[in-house]
Amino acid sequence: MRKVHDCGGRNLYHWEHRGTQGKAVPDLLIVRWTKNSLCFPVASVLLVIKSFTGAIAIIMPDAHILGIESSCDETGAAVVRSGQEILSNVVASQIATHQPYGGVVPELASREHLRAMVPVVRQALAEAGQTYRSVDAIAVTQGPGLAGALLVGISFAKALAFALEKPLIAVNHLEGHIHAVLLERRRSEDGELDFLVLALVVSGGHTHLYLAQLQENLWTYRNIGHTRDDAAGEAFDKVAKLLGLGYPGGPIIDGLAAYGDPLAVKFQTSQIKHRDRRDHGQPPTEDDGPRFDFSYSGIKTAVLRYVETENLGVAIEARRKALAGIGKPTLEDYLRLSDRQILDLVASFQRSMVNDLVMKTLAAAREYEVRTLFVSGGVAANRELRSTFEREAGMQGLPVFFPSRALSTDNAAMIAAAAFPKFLRREFVAMDFSAEAGMALR
Numbered sequence: 001m002r003k004v005h006d007c008g009g010r011n012l013y014h015w016e017h018r019g020t021q022g023k024a025v026p027d028l029l030i031v032r033w034t035k036n037s038l039c040f041p042v043a044s045v046l047l048v049i050k051s052f053t054g055a056i057a058i059i060m061p062d063a064h065i066l067g068i069e070s071s072c073d074e075t076g077a078a079v080v081r082s083g084q085e086i087l088s089n090v091v092a093s094q095i096a097t098h099q100p101y102g103g104v105v106p107e108l109a110s111r112e113h114l115r116a117m118v119p120v121v122r123q124a125l126a127e128a129g130q131t132y133r134s135v136d137a138i139a140v141t142q143g144p145g146l147a148g149a150l151l152v153g154i155s156f157a158k159a160l161a162f163a164l165e166k167p168l169i170a171v172n173h174l175e176g177h178i179h180a181v182l183l184e185r186r187r188s189e190d191g192e193l194d195f196l197v198l199a200l201v202v203s204g205g206h207t208h209l210y211l212a213q214l215q216e217n218l219w220t221y222r223n224i225g226h227t228r229d230d231a232a233g234e235a236f237d238k239v240a241k242l243l244g245l246g247y248p249g250g251p252i253i254d255g256l257a258a259y260g261d262p263l264a265v266k267f268q269t270s271q272i273k274h275r276d277r278r279d280h281g282q283p284p285t286e287d288d289g290p291r292f293d294f295s296y297s298g299i300k301t302a303v304l305r306y307v308e309t310e311n312l313g314v315a316i317e318a319r320r321k322a323l324a325g326i327g328k329p330t331l332e333d334y335l336r337l338s339d340r341q342i343l344d345l346v347a348s349f350q351r352s353m354v355n356d357l358v359m360k361t362l363a364a365a366r367e368y369e370v371r372t373l374f375v376s377g378g379v380a381a382n383r384e385l386r387s388t389f390e391r392e393a394g395m396q397g398l399p400v401f402f403p404s405r406a407l408s409t410d411n412a413a414m415i416a417a418a419a420f421p422k423f424l425r426r427e428f429v430a431m432d433f434s435a436e437a438g439m440a441l442r
Protein backbone atom coordinates (compact mmCIF):
# COMPACT_ATOMS: atom_id res chain seq x y z
CA MET A 1 0.00 0.00 0.00
CA ARG A 2 1.43 3.33 -0.99
CA LYS A 3 0.38 6.91 -0.55
CA VAL A 4 -0.28 8.54 -3.89
CA HIS A 5 -2.15 11.70 -3.16
CA ASP A 6 -3.02 14.12 -0.54
CA CYS A 7 -6.59 15.23 -0.89
CA GLY A 8 -8.18 17.93 1.20
CA GLY A 9 -5.59 17.42 3.90
CA ARG A 10 -6.22 13.66 4.18
CA ASN A 11 -3.84 11.06 2.87
CA LEU A 12 -5.17 8.57 0.37
CA TYR A 13 -3.73 5.23 -0.53
CA HIS A 14 -3.83 2.83 -3.43
CA TRP A 15 -3.00 -0.81 -4.06
CA GLU A 16 -1.20 -1.72 -7.20
CA HIS A 17 -2.73 -4.09 -9.67
CA ARG A 18 -1.02 -7.47 -9.81
CA GLY A 19 -2.26 -9.93 -12.47
CA THR A 20 -4.91 -12.09 -10.81
CA GLN A 21 -6.55 -13.91 -13.71
CA GLY A 22 -9.16 -16.58 -13.14
CA LYS A 23 -10.58 -15.03 -9.96
CA ALA A 24 -14.32 -14.73 -9.40
CA VAL A 25 -14.00 -11.20 -8.08
CA PRO A 26 -12.98 -8.19 -10.13
CA ASP A 27 -9.24 -7.87 -10.57
CA LEU A 28 -9.17 -4.18 -10.41
CA LEU A 29 -11.42 -1.57 -8.97
CA ILE A 30 -10.83 2.04 -9.78
CA VAL A 31 -12.82 4.57 -7.83
CA ARG A 32 -12.62 8.24 -8.54
CA TRP A 33 -14.23 11.13 -6.73
CA THR A 34 -14.85 14.74 -7.46
CA LYS A 35 -15.47 16.29 -4.07
CA ASN A 36 -12.69 16.45 -1.49
CA SER A 37 -15.23 15.92 1.26
CA LEU A 38 -15.90 12.43 -0.15
CA CYS A 39 -12.28 11.33 0.16
CA PHE A 40 -12.56 9.70 3.52
CA PRO A 41 -15.88 7.84 2.98
CA VAL A 42 -14.68 6.59 -0.43
CA ALA A 43 -11.42 5.36 1.02
CA SER A 44 -13.26 3.59 3.87
CA VAL A 45 -15.68 1.86 1.48
CA LEU A 46 -12.74 0.66 -0.57
CA LEU A 47 -11.04 -0.79 2.47
CA VAL A 48 -14.21 -2.78 3.22
CA ILE A 49 -14.52 -3.99 -0.39
CA LYS A 50 -10.88 -4.97 -0.42
CA SER A 51 -11.11 -7.01 2.77
CA PHE A 52 -14.35 -8.80 1.75
CA THR A 53 -13.70 -9.54 -1.92
CA GLY A 54 -9.96 -9.39 -2.30
CA ALA A 55 -10.47 -7.13 -5.30
CA ILE A 56 -7.56 -4.85 -5.91
CA ALA A 57 -8.67 -1.31 -5.32
CA ILE A 58 -7.13 1.77 -6.82
CA ILE A 59 -8.17 5.19 -5.70
CA MET A 60 -7.35 8.00 -8.05
CA PRO A 61 -8.19 11.67 -8.02
CA ASP A 62 -10.83 12.67 -10.51
CA ALA A 63 -9.31 15.51 -12.47
CA HIS A 64 -10.98 17.74 -15.01
CA ILE A 65 -8.28 18.95 -17.36
CA LEU A 66 -8.82 21.74 -19.87
CA GLY A 67 -6.74 20.95 -22.96
CA ILE A 68 -5.71 23.55 -25.54
CA GLU A 69 -4.28 22.71 -28.96
CA SER A 70 -3.02 25.20 -31.57
CA SER A 71 0.00 23.55 -33.20
CA CYS A 72 -1.11 23.79 -36.80
CA ASP A 73 -4.38 24.70 -38.49
CA GLU A 74 -6.95 23.63 -35.91
CA THR A 75 -7.85 25.57 -32.78
CA GLY A 76 -8.96 23.02 -30.21
CA ALA A 77 -10.19 23.10 -26.63
CA ALA A 78 -11.56 20.17 -24.63
CA VAL A 79 -12.37 19.10 -21.11
CA VAL A 80 -11.45 15.49 -20.31
CA ARG A 81 -12.18 13.81 -17.01
CA SER A 82 -9.35 11.71 -15.60
CA GLY A 83 -7.77 11.03 -18.95
CA GLN A 84 -10.68 8.97 -20.19
CA GLU A 85 -14.02 10.72 -20.44
CA ILE A 86 -14.41 13.48 -23.01
CA LEU A 87 -16.83 16.03 -21.59
CA SER A 88 -16.35 18.37 -24.54
CA ASN A 89 -14.09 18.55 -27.58
CA VAL A 90 -14.39 21.66 -29.71
CA VAL A 91 -12.33 22.06 -32.88
CA ALA A 92 -12.39 25.18 -35.07
CA SER A 93 -10.92 24.15 -38.39
CA GLN A 94 -9.07 26.63 -40.58
CA ILE A 95 -9.48 24.58 -43.75
CA ALA A 96 -11.48 27.33 -45.49
CA THR A 97 -8.73 29.88 -44.76
CA HIS A 98 -5.89 27.78 -46.18
CA GLN A 99 -7.82 26.10 -49.01
CA PRO A 100 -7.09 28.80 -51.64
CA TYR A 101 -3.34 28.31 -51.02
CA GLY A 102 -3.40 24.50 -51.15
CA GLY A 103 -1.59 24.23 -47.80
CA VAL A 104 -1.23 25.84 -44.38
CA VAL A 105 0.03 29.46 -44.41
CA PRO A 106 1.74 29.87 -41.00
CA GLU A 107 1.01 33.58 -40.51
CA LEU A 108 -2.67 33.13 -41.36
CA ALA A 109 -2.82 30.14 -38.99
CA SER A 110 -1.58 32.27 -36.06
CA ARG A 111 -4.13 35.00 -36.77
CA GLU A 112 -6.96 32.47 -37.01
CA HIS A 113 -5.92 30.93 -33.67
CA LEU A 114 -6.02 34.40 -32.09
CA ARG A 115 -9.54 34.90 -33.40
CA ALA A 116 -10.84 31.47 -32.42
CA MET A 117 -9.09 30.76 -29.11
CA VAL A 118 -11.39 32.51 -26.62
CA PRO A 119 -14.73 31.40 -28.13
CA VAL A 120 -13.47 27.82 -28.58
CA VAL A 121 -12.32 27.56 -24.94
CA ARG A 122 -15.55 29.12 -23.69
CA GLN A 123 -17.60 26.67 -25.74
CA ALA A 124 -15.56 23.70 -24.48
CA LEU A 125 -16.11 24.75 -20.85
CA ALA A 126 -19.83 25.39 -21.38
CA GLU A 127 -20.41 22.05 -23.13
CA ALA A 128 -18.59 20.25 -20.31
CA GLY A 129 -20.63 22.04 -17.64
CA GLN A 130 -17.38 23.46 -16.28
CA THR A 131 -16.07 26.94 -15.58
CA TYR A 132 -12.62 28.51 -15.65
CA ARG A 133 -12.54 28.09 -11.87
CA SER A 134 -13.78 24.50 -11.68
CA VAL A 135 -11.15 22.80 -13.88
CA ASP A 136 -8.22 21.21 -12.04
CA ALA A 137 -5.43 21.96 -14.50
CA ILE A 138 -4.71 23.50 -17.88
CA ALA A 139 -2.81 21.53 -20.51
CA VAL A 140 -1.41 22.98 -23.69
CA THR A 141 0.55 21.77 -26.71
CA GLN A 142 4.18 22.90 -26.44
CA GLY A 143 5.35 21.47 -29.79
CA PRO A 144 6.15 20.31 -32.38
CA GLY A 145 4.28 22.62 -34.70
CA LEU A 146 4.28 26.12 -36.15
CA ALA A 147 6.01 28.41 -33.65
CA GLY A 148 3.58 31.31 -34.06
CA ALA A 149 0.54 29.05 -33.86
CA LEU A 150 1.85 27.26 -30.75
CA LEU A 151 2.53 30.59 -29.04
CA VAL A 152 -1.13 31.59 -29.27
CA GLY A 153 -2.28 28.54 -27.31
CA ILE A 154 0.65 28.71 -24.88
CA SER A 155 0.16 32.41 -24.11
CA PHE A 156 -3.53 31.90 -23.47
CA ALA A 157 -2.94 28.83 -21.30
CA LYS A 158 -0.30 30.69 -19.27
CA ALA A 159 -2.62 33.66 -18.74
CA LEU A 160 -5.41 31.34 -17.54
CA ALA A 161 -3.12 29.36 -15.26
CA PHE A 162 -1.64 32.52 -13.78
CA ALA A 163 -4.94 34.29 -13.21
CA LEU A 164 -6.74 31.21 -11.88
CA GLU A 165 -3.76 29.81 -9.97
CA LYS A 166 -4.12 26.44 -11.68
CA PRO A 167 -1.34 24.01 -12.52
CA LEU A 168 -0.08 24.20 -16.08
CA ILE A 169 0.95 21.10 -18.04
CA ALA A 170 2.96 21.18 -21.29
CA VAL A 171 2.19 18.35 -23.72
CA ASN A 172 4.04 17.12 -26.78
CA HIS A 173 1.60 17.07 -29.72
CA LEU A 174 2.87 13.64 -30.82
CA GLU A 175 2.26 12.23 -27.36
CA GLY A 176 -1.24 13.67 -27.68
CA HIS A 177 -1.83 11.61 -30.84
CA ILE A 178 -0.72 8.46 -28.98
CA HIS A 179 -3.02 9.27 -26.06
CA ALA A 180 -5.96 9.67 -28.44
CA VAL A 181 -5.75 5.86 -28.72
CA LEU A 182 -5.19 5.38 -24.99
CA LEU A 183 -8.12 7.62 -24.11
CA GLU A 184 -10.51 5.31 -25.91
CA ARG A 185 -8.72 2.14 -24.77
CA ARG A 186 -9.09 3.19 -21.11
CA ARG A 187 -12.85 3.31 -21.62
CA SER A 188 -13.19 -0.13 -23.16
CA GLU A 189 -14.08 -3.25 -21.17
CA ASP A 190 -10.70 -4.81 -21.80
CA GLY A 191 -8.53 -1.74 -21.34
CA GLU A 192 -5.39 -3.67 -20.35
CA LEU A 193 -2.38 -3.13 -22.57
CA ASP A 194 0.39 -5.55 -23.37
CA PHE A 195 3.76 -3.83 -23.54
CA LEU A 196 5.92 -3.16 -25.54
CA VAL A 197 3.68 -0.80 -27.52
CA LEU A 198 4.71 0.38 -30.98
CA ALA A 199 2.99 3.61 -32.08
CA LEU A 200 2.90 4.90 -35.64
CA VAL A 201 2.05 8.61 -35.60
CA VAL A 202 1.20 9.57 -39.15
CA SER A 203 -0.20 12.99 -40.04
CA GLY A 204 0.32 16.03 -42.24
CA GLY A 205 3.49 17.02 -40.43
CA HIS A 206 4.76 13.74 -38.99
CA THR A 207 5.53 10.13 -39.77
CA HIS A 208 7.14 8.62 -36.69
CA LEU A 209 7.51 5.20 -35.10
CA TYR A 210 7.84 5.12 -31.31
CA LEU A 211 8.33 2.33 -28.82
CA ALA A 212 6.24 3.31 -25.81
CA GLN A 213 6.62 2.16 -22.19
CA LEU A 214 4.70 2.98 -19.02
CA GLN A 215 6.04 2.89 -15.47
CA GLU A 216 4.46 4.58 -12.45
CA ASN A 217 2.34 6.89 -14.62
CA LEU A 218 5.45 7.88 -16.55
CA TRP A 219 5.25 7.32 -20.28
CA THR A 220 8.56 7.14 -22.12
CA TYR A 221 9.11 6.91 -25.85
CA ARG A 222 11.94 5.90 -28.12
CA ASN A 223 11.92 6.88 -31.76
CA ILE A 224 12.87 4.01 -34.07
CA GLY A 225 11.82 5.60 -37.37
CA HIS A 226 10.83 8.85 -39.00
CA THR A 227 10.38 10.31 -42.44
CA ARG A 228 13.51 11.63 -44.09
CA ASP A 229 11.53 14.16 -46.15
CA ASP A 230 7.74 14.52 -46.62
CA ALA A 231 5.29 13.21 -44.06
CA ALA A 232 2.69 10.75 -45.35
CA GLY A 233 -0.20 13.24 -44.95
CA GLU A 234 1.90 15.87 -46.72
CA ALA A 235 2.28 13.47 -49.67
CA PHE A 236 -1.52 12.97 -49.78
CA ASP A 237 -2.00 16.76 -49.67
CA LYS A 238 0.63 17.50 -52.33
CA VAL A 239 -0.61 14.81 -54.72
CA ALA A 240 -4.21 16.02 -54.36
CA LYS A 241 -3.05 19.56 -55.09
CA LEU A 242 -1.06 18.37 -58.11
CA LEU A 243 -4.16 16.64 -59.49
CA GLY A 244 -6.36 19.71 -58.99
CA LEU A 245 -8.39 18.01 -56.25
CA GLY A 246 -8.05 20.61 -53.49
CA TYR A 247 -7.04 20.63 -49.84
CA PRO A 248 -6.66 18.75 -47.53
CA GLY A 249 -5.92 15.89 -49.87
CA GLY A 250 -6.12 12.90 -47.53
CA PRO A 251 -9.89 12.68 -47.10
CA ILE A 252 -10.50 13.41 -50.82
CA ILE A 253 -8.07 10.71 -52.00
CA ASP A 254 -9.51 8.33 -49.39
CA GLY A 255 -13.00 8.87 -50.86
CA LEU A 256 -11.96 8.60 -54.53
CA ALA A 257 -9.53 5.67 -54.22
CA ALA A 258 -12.38 3.21 -53.66
CA TYR A 259 -13.52 3.88 -57.26
CA GLY A 260 -10.17 3.26 -58.99
CA ASP A 261 -7.93 0.28 -59.76
CA PRO A 262 -5.10 0.26 -57.18
CA LEU A 263 -2.93 -1.91 -59.45
CA ALA A 264 -3.23 0.30 -62.55
CA VAL A 265 -0.06 2.36 -61.98
CA LYS A 266 3.11 0.95 -60.39
CA PHE A 267 4.78 3.21 -57.82
CA GLN A 268 7.95 2.44 -55.91
CA THR A 269 8.41 3.72 -52.37
CA SER A 270 11.97 4.22 -51.10
CA GLN A 271 13.66 1.47 -49.15
CA ILE A 272 16.13 3.28 -46.92
CA LYS A 273 19.26 1.38 -45.97
CA HIS A 274 21.69 4.10 -44.83
CA ARG A 275 21.42 5.99 -41.55
CA ASP A 276 19.97 9.48 -41.55
CA ARG A 277 22.68 11.98 -42.53
CA ARG A 278 21.41 14.29 -39.78
CA ASP A 279 22.56 11.66 -37.26
CA HIS A 280 26.11 11.59 -38.69
CA GLY A 281 28.90 12.76 -36.46
CA GLN A 282 26.89 11.89 -33.38
CA PRO A 283 28.33 9.15 -31.22
CA PRO A 284 26.26 5.95 -31.15
CA THR A 285 24.05 5.63 -28.08
CA GLU A 286 22.72 2.56 -26.33
CA ASP A 287 19.40 3.42 -28.00
CA ASP A 288 20.89 2.63 -31.39
CA GLY A 289 19.07 -0.28 -32.92
CA PRO A 290 17.54 -1.08 -36.28
CA ARG A 291 15.70 1.88 -37.77
CA PHE A 292 12.64 1.96 -39.95
CA ASP A 293 12.66 5.28 -41.77
CA PHE A 294 10.20 6.48 -44.40
CA SER A 295 10.52 8.72 -47.46
CA TYR A 296 7.60 10.09 -49.45
CA SER A 297 8.95 12.86 -51.65
CA GLY A 298 9.85 10.33 -54.38
CA ILE A 299 6.31 9.07 -54.88
CA LYS A 300 5.07 12.65 -55.20
CA THR A 301 7.63 13.22 -57.98
CA ALA A 302 6.57 9.94 -59.62
CA VAL A 303 2.94 11.18 -59.72
CA LEU A 304 4.17 14.45 -61.27
CA ARG A 305 6.12 12.47 -63.96
CA TYR A 306 3.00 10.41 -64.69
CA VAL A 307 0.92 13.58 -65.09
CA GLU A 308 3.51 15.00 -67.52
CA THR A 309 3.98 11.87 -69.62
CA GLU A 310 0.24 11.27 -69.85
CA ASN A 311 -0.46 14.94 -70.65
CA LEU A 312 -3.04 15.32 -67.89
CA GLY A 313 -2.35 19.05 -67.38
CA VAL A 314 -5.37 20.46 -69.25
CA ALA A 315 -7.85 18.12 -67.53
CA ILE A 316 -6.30 18.96 -64.14
CA GLU A 317 -6.63 22.70 -64.72
CA ALA A 318 -10.27 22.28 -65.78
CA ARG A 319 -10.99 20.29 -62.61
CA ARG A 320 -9.27 22.85 -60.43
CA LYS A 321 -11.41 25.65 -61.92
CA ALA A 322 -14.64 23.65 -61.67
CA LEU A 323 -13.99 22.77 -58.00
CA ALA A 324 -13.10 26.38 -57.18
CA GLY A 325 -16.61 27.30 -58.31
CA ILE A 326 -18.23 24.87 -55.84
CA GLY A 327 -18.33 26.06 -52.23
CA LYS A 328 -18.04 22.73 -50.45
CA PRO A 329 -17.53 19.94 -53.00
CA THR A 330 -19.01 16.54 -52.11
CA LEU A 331 -17.65 13.12 -53.07
CA GLU A 332 -20.18 13.13 -55.95
CA ASP A 333 -18.67 16.41 -57.23
CA TYR A 334 -15.15 14.96 -57.09
CA LEU A 335 -16.30 11.78 -58.83
CA ARG A 336 -18.12 13.70 -61.57
CA LEU A 337 -14.94 15.69 -62.24
CA SER A 338 -12.54 12.71 -62.21
CA ASP A 339 -12.13 10.36 -65.17
CA ARG A 340 -11.08 6.73 -64.93
CA GLN A 341 -7.38 7.50 -65.36
CA ILE A 342 -7.38 9.91 -62.40
CA LEU A 343 -9.33 7.47 -60.24
CA ASP A 344 -6.84 4.69 -61.08
CA LEU A 345 -3.92 7.02 -60.39
CA VAL A 346 -5.33 8.06 -57.02
CA ALA A 347 -6.11 4.46 -56.02
CA SER A 348 -2.61 3.30 -57.04
CA PHE A 349 -0.97 6.14 -55.12
CA GLN A 350 -2.96 5.35 -51.98
CA ARG A 351 -2.21 1.61 -52.25
CA SER A 352 1.55 2.30 -52.43
CA MET A 353 1.44 4.67 -49.46
CA VAL A 354 -0.62 2.26 -47.37
CA ASN A 355 1.56 -0.75 -48.22
CA ASP A 356 4.74 1.14 -47.35
CA LEU A 357 3.39 2.40 -44.01
CA VAL A 358 2.00 -1.00 -43.04
CA MET A 359 4.96 -3.11 -44.16
CA LYS A 360 7.62 -0.92 -42.48
CA THR A 361 5.60 -0.67 -39.26
CA LEU A 362 5.05 -4.43 -39.10
CA ALA A 363 8.72 -5.10 -39.85
CA ALA A 364 9.60 -2.84 -36.90
CA ALA A 365 7.03 -4.64 -34.74
CA ARG A 366 8.67 -8.00 -35.53
CA GLU A 367 12.19 -6.69 -34.98
CA TYR A 368 11.38 -5.19 -31.57
CA GLU A 369 8.96 -7.97 -30.58
CA VAL A 370 6.19 -5.56 -29.66
CA ARG A 371 2.90 -6.83 -28.22
CA THR A 372 0.53 -4.00 -29.20
CA LEU A 373 0.32 -1.61 -32.11
CA PHE A 374 -1.16 1.91 -32.15
CA VAL A 375 -1.79 3.90 -35.32
CA SER A 376 -2.79 7.55 -34.88
CA GLY A 377 -2.63 11.01 -36.48
CA GLY A 378 -4.68 12.43 -39.36
CA VAL A 379 -3.72 9.72 -41.87
CA ALA A 380 -4.94 7.05 -39.41
CA ALA A 381 -8.43 8.11 -40.54
CA ASN A 382 -7.69 6.50 -43.92
CA ARG A 383 -9.98 3.52 -44.46
CA GLU A 384 -7.60 1.47 -46.59
CA LEU A 385 -4.80 2.05 -44.06
CA ARG A 386 -7.04 0.83 -41.23
CA SER A 387 -8.29 -2.27 -43.02
CA THR A 388 -4.80 -3.21 -44.26
CA PHE A 389 -3.30 -2.80 -40.78
CA GLU A 390 -6.10 -4.87 -39.27
CA ARG A 391 -5.65 -7.65 -41.83
CA GLU A 392 -1.84 -7.76 -41.83
CA ALA A 393 -1.31 -7.23 -38.09
CA GLY A 394 -4.03 -9.82 -37.45
CA MET A 395 -2.01 -12.33 -39.48
CA GLN A 396 0.96 -11.63 -37.14
CA GLY A 397 -1.32 -12.01 -34.10
CA LEU A 398 -0.67 -8.40 -33.18
CA PRO A 399 -3.57 -6.33 -31.77
CA VAL A 400 -3.83 -2.94 -33.50
CA PHE A 401 -5.73 0.06 -32.15
CA PHE A 402 -6.72 3.34 -33.81
CA PRO A 403 -8.47 6.40 -32.41
CA SER A 404 -12.01 6.92 -33.66
CA ARG A 405 -11.83 8.93 -36.90
CA ALA A 406 -12.83 12.16 -35.11
CA LEU A 407 -9.90 11.80 -32.69
CA SER A 408 -7.41 10.90 -35.45
CA THR A 409 -6.92 14.46 -36.65
CA ASP A 410 -5.78 17.33 -34.41
CA ASN A 411 -7.93 17.94 -31.34
CA ALA A 412 -7.51 19.07 -27.75
CA ALA A 413 -9.09 16.03 -26.07
CA MET A 414 -5.91 14.07 -26.83
CA ILE A 415 -3.84 16.86 -25.22
CA ALA A 416 -5.95 16.82 -22.05
CA ALA A 417 -5.75 12.99 -21.98
CA ALA A 418 -1.95 12.98 -22.37
CA ALA A 419 -1.75 15.52 -19.53
CA PHE A 420 -3.50 13.25 -17.02
CA PRO A 421 -0.51 10.99 -16.14
CA LYS A 422 1.58 14.16 -15.79
CA PHE A 423 -1.10 15.60 -13.49
CA LEU A 424 -0.86 12.48 -11.32
CA ARG A 425 2.91 12.89 -11.22
CA ARG A 426 2.56 16.63 -10.55
CA GLU A 427 4.68 17.37 -13.61
CA PHE A 428 3.77 21.02 -13.93
CA VAL A 429 5.65 23.66 -15.92
CA ALA A 430 6.86 27.07 -14.80
CA MET A 431 5.55 30.22 -16.46
CA ASP A 432 8.74 30.75 -18.46
CA PHE A 433 8.36 27.68 -20.70
CA SER A 434 7.97 28.41 -24.40
CA ALA A 435 6.96 26.88 -27.72
CA GLU A 436 9.30 24.26 -29.20
CA ALA A 437 8.64 24.08 -32.91
CA GLY A 438 10.87 21.01 -33.38
CA MET A 439 10.14 19.34 -30.03
CA ALA A 440 11.24 15.69 -29.87
CA LEU A 441 9.24 13.02 -28.03
CA ARG A 442 11.15 10.98 -25.46
Ligand code: ADP
Binds near residue numbers: 204232380
Ligand atom coordinates in the same frame (compact mmCIF):
# COMPACT_ATOMS: atom_id res chain seq x y z
P1 ADP B 1 -1.01 17.61 -38.28
O1 ADP B 1 -0.19 17.17 -39.39
O2 ADP B 1 -1.14 19.05 -38.15
O3 ADP B 1 -0.66 16.96 -36.99
P2 ADP B 1 -3.55 16.13 -38.38
O4 ADP B 1 -3.16 15.13 -37.38
O5 ADP B 1 -4.82 16.87 -38.16
O6 ADP B 1 -2.48 17.24 -38.64
O7 ADP B 1 -3.59 15.42 -39.80
C1 ADP B 1 -3.88 16.12 -40.97
C2 ADP B 1 -3.36 15.30 -42.13
O8 ADP B 1 -4.07 14.05 -42.20
C3 ADP B 1 -3.53 15.96 -43.48
O9 ADP B 1 -2.33 15.79 -44.21
C4 ADP B 1 -4.67 15.18 -44.13
O10 ADP B 1 -4.59 15.14 -45.54
C5 ADP B 1 -4.46 13.81 -43.53
N1 ADP B 1 -5.70 13.03 -43.54
C6 ADP B 1 -6.87 13.33 -42.93
N2 ADP B 1 -7.80 12.39 -43.21
C7 ADP B 1 -7.21 11.48 -44.04
C8 ADP B 1 -7.63 10.28 -44.70
N3 ADP B 1 -8.87 9.84 -44.57
N4 ADP B 1 -6.74 9.63 -45.47
C9 ADP B 1 -5.46 10.06 -45.59
N5 ADP B 1 -5.01 11.19 -45.01
C10 ADP B 1 -5.85 11.89 -44.24
Ligand code: MG
Binds near residue numbers: 173177204377378410
Ligand atom coordinates in the same frame (compact mmCIF):
# COMPACT_ATOMS: atom_id res chain seq x y z
MG1 MG C 1 -1.40 16.30 -35.73
